[in-house]
Amino acid sequence: MKVSLNTVRALSNAVVDDDIDELVRKIGAQLGAVEEVVDYRPRYAGIVVAKVVSCIKHPNADKLSVCMIDDGGITPDVKRDDQGYVQVVCGAPNVREGLTVAWIPPGATVPTTFDNDPFVLEARELRGVVSNGMLASANELGISNDHSGLLEIEAHDVGEDLAKTGTAFGKLYGLDDVIIEIENKMFTHRPDCFGVLGVAREIAGIYGKQFTSPEWYLDIQNSTENQGVSSEALKLEVENQLLQVVPRFTVCAMNGIKIKPSPLWMQALLTRVGIKPINNVVDLTNYYSYVTAQPLHAYDYDKVASLTDGEGAKLIVRYPHEGEKVALLNGKTIAPRSEAIMIATDKELIGVGGVMGGTTTEVDENTKAIILECANFDMYSIRKTSMAHGLFTDAVTRFNKGQSALQNRVIINQVIRDTVKYAEGTLAGEVLDYVDCDKINISGDGWNDEEVAVSSSFINERLGLGLSIDDIKQTLKNVEFGFDDAGEKDIKVYSPFWRTDIALPEDIVEEVGRLIGFDKLPHELPARTMSPAVIHNELLLKKSLRSSLSSMGANEVLTYSFIQGDIMSKVGQDPSLAYKLSNALSPELQYYRMSLTPNLLTLVHSNIKSGNDRFTLFEMGKVHIKSDIDDGGLPIEFPSLGAVFTDKSQRGAAYYSVRAYIDELLDGSFALEKPENVDVSQNDRLRQLIAPYEPSRSAAILLHGEVIGVVGEFTQKVVRAFKLPPATAGFEILLSALSQVTTNSYVPLSKYPGISQDVCLEVARKVTFAELDGALSEIMNNSDLDDDITLSKRLIDIFEPAEAEVKRYTFRIHFVSQSRTLQEKLVSQRMDQIVTSLGQKINIRRI
């Protein structure tokens, strides 16, 4: 919202601090964030009102004139003649003796060039005659589009005082303005602050001053008659079929309209706040929308009448029929959504209610009579229509905050008065005011019906302040709230009719706190008990994993939670199981990921290309799949840990490099199983998880018999699709499973030395290490031979001779007793027994 301080001043007794910085600071602290401050005063510096005292043709140029001008002698450092006049060369067609003009002297800047590439004038020769600066058009002065000739300053326009020579030009037309732009977001719940009137009231409030709205705005009971009702009434009818979404529709017809440009002050103001001046009628509707936040629309009466069956003009408020279209003022033709509020005639649609008018009934230079519309539209309907058609107008911005439906009559009355004043119109018949009386009580006295009961203690408890009830009352009264006393410290608060945001006592807390100033809140920490705060286990786990993995040389990455369908297909996942976004930014971000591995794979090639030959990337993130839903119907979120390792120059199987991480992280409490031995066919999530991994070169990770993840190399298809080096492998584990990992229990140290013996066992190649190792462990643990000896083992070597289909495993077995020193002989015997027992389980040969 761009707030013109001159308009704030003009509206009422509003306080405007001359110290703009302080004002901006206070607005920021007590109303809403200030986005920009544009001070228009410097751009008119030096420019003065001057009178053309003589004007003769330029001796060397047909289209130029040489003028002597009188600036009241106030401009310094400029060459003057004997009478104190200044010579200026001018090419404007309307330059003539006696004209009062704006003179831009040497050293001053042409206002329209102020922001970009400023053009500073000087005294220079034009075809041999010196021109001291220039006389300016309204366009060059940045106050209207008119560049047909010099701006002619009229005393009846600006007042005798200001039309005097030597007046600083900025004082005219309210040009010495400052525009403060306040973030719209702040006003989402404050429809009144989309009008300068609302902001002016707040400014008074934060300065602790009583604000009084203009009389016409407070004339809610419509006590003043509209002036100049025409004898010749224009027939106007309204049929509102949509009372539920158009609770108020107030219109009137005016005739005798003379279309011309609106007054310069108004054009200049609209330009400053970003609204394009059109003509007096349209500008008036825009001006009052800017002042009151109530959007208005003007139709050409005769155009509406020509589209009406029978006599007169008729506006119909209805939904569009199927296939109907409307040509809008922005040049586009749309087929409105079926529940868009439309304004129509008998014959066709003529506008989207509350959003944008249509071209067929537009006010133009030939307009003689108008229909003024001041309506209230349902904010939700307006928002939906605006979104559906991408129409974002000032009217939408205001209506979709929910304007008060109590202000329509006072506003249309004022616009009628000004249309009489600025467009010479007269009211042609009654003001028609269609109101949904079930929802809107227009017979009220200016207060909203709902009162809010609140006490000083309620307010003080929530602000931590000690305000008296009188402080509170005064603060609210300043911004025109009303109240009844309801006890010593209790009041009933009545919000004024333009406020739509006051429903709860907390809303009063906000109002009072803000107007008093939140900088007055006491900084006081909540009291705390001695009980320690508990930290969420999963977060602690993640923190420790991050620390372990990074200390092992791995790099933590974050990839998007979203993934491309194509990537999923490439790794063998089924995109139809993934949640798909209906409004994704791009195909790359179309689906929720079902596992972390695919996104990690996309990072391998690019990092190799930028010169990294060996690395491990890991990520902790959440994955989702359609098959896993919680009791509340929401997708279960599976926190997952994924990693990918690659080494461009490694020859051996990358599988083992990655497995080493699993050994480290799971601390021996897991089991690895060939994928073929694990049935995941019933589990969509696990099927998607293992999809990128090559079954013959990967393993399922099991913890307490449950599959918790996968580790391994990738399928050839994946290797090709992601351009992976041969030595690339990865793993992915369910994070929640990791918190169940139990570390090996402590074994007491023995006072006696132990003995180690190596044993080399040959098995058929197809026997896995796990089978052999498992069997060996079982025998060692269940050894019923002698319970006082503790056995432990360590794998030393795996040898596969080239010539035979066998493998040889060398284990180092450690024997220790808690009660004696072991003899070599006993150990050897024991080793033989172990090998014998093992031989009964697995076909082995001791080497």
Next chain:
Amino acid sequence: MHQYENVMNELRGRASEGDRSVMKSVELKSLFEEIKLMPADKKAAFGKAMNDFRQELESLLGEEKQEDNRPPIDVTAPWDVNTSYASRPQVTTSLEGSIHPLTAEIDRIIDIFARMGFYVLESRQIDNDYNMFEVLNFPEGHPARDDYDTFMTEEGLVAPAHTSTMQNRILSQNKHLLDEGQPIAFVVPGRVFRNEDLDATHEHTFHQVEGLYVSKGVHAGMLVATLKTYIKEYFAEDLQVKLQPFYFPFTEPSFEMAVERPEILRRDDSEEQRWLELVGCGMINPNVLKMAGIDPNVYTGFAWGFGVERMVMMRNSIEDIRHFNSGKLEFLRQFK
């Protein structure tokens, strides 16, 4: 068409033998160049035939099961056969391990709040409209929803645009604490999503840390004091804060808190550089408490939320927000 059949058959043959070079072969290229030379009425049909042909080649190449020539391995073994002691797998793959700057930052933030007595719970990454908007006092169609360009799934689920999506859950699941005379004190870090185009300063995926405190007699000054205490700990400096009024449907009053920027992080002496708009916050709207089954006449509370990326970028002079999700080692390894 038939005059091209020979070339096409030859390419088919090569493709079914698994020769991937056919896709870039001169023959295939020249077939496509023929499209331009076709008479106008045949151009479209021929072009389509060529595209179909290219797809056919691709499927021939794809279907062919490339020989997996990697020697078989025993996945249950800790290392491969015949691996010398020196070449056995090491977990330390490099000396350049690193923790992502954003997760490190979040750990640091939640550590401070945990020490202040807040319980930590991570935010969801997929949620419903009910939690994201409805229970936060955003009615359907409310204009405040416009400030959150949310991603939606085809099922109508929401990619949360703020960590406040956890508020109702936390309040309703922990209200027993209030009966026990304990406050509800939570911080909620998490990933959030906004449907916004990427550039150097805008991400569609970023992180927030939400906070929630409900008890008896909680007032707005306590919100300021709590955040100020956190900020002092975070910056290791006692910095000024100021409140700007703001609007959120789920708090009343609502504020934006600006923190005095530590001098070392200021680019110049301007008022603009002096303040850092850091935290959206406010007193929890009574409707939000009510919807969680908490009586707003007995209990009051405050909530806040702030972004993580901006602080990390500012503190490390990171020039482009896109680096965070880029997975570039050059970036990551600078945060050891």
